[in-house]
Amino acid sequence: MDRVFVLELLEQENESGIYGVFVNEEEVIEKGKELIALTENDYWRYTVESYPYFK
DSSP: OOEEEEEEEEETTSOEEEEEEESOHHHHHHHHHHHHHOTTSOEEEEEEEEEEOOO
């Protein structure tokens, strides 16, 4: 079964938002690490959720 991975970014005030949907788990993890490392963002954590993808 195919899966998609949703990247959610968490801000300092515990606000969150979905950044994007990916088909590659390694790619979504790298993107999450990259975005929280940027100093101009207020993101302090990211989560990745996996969901089944039905064609």
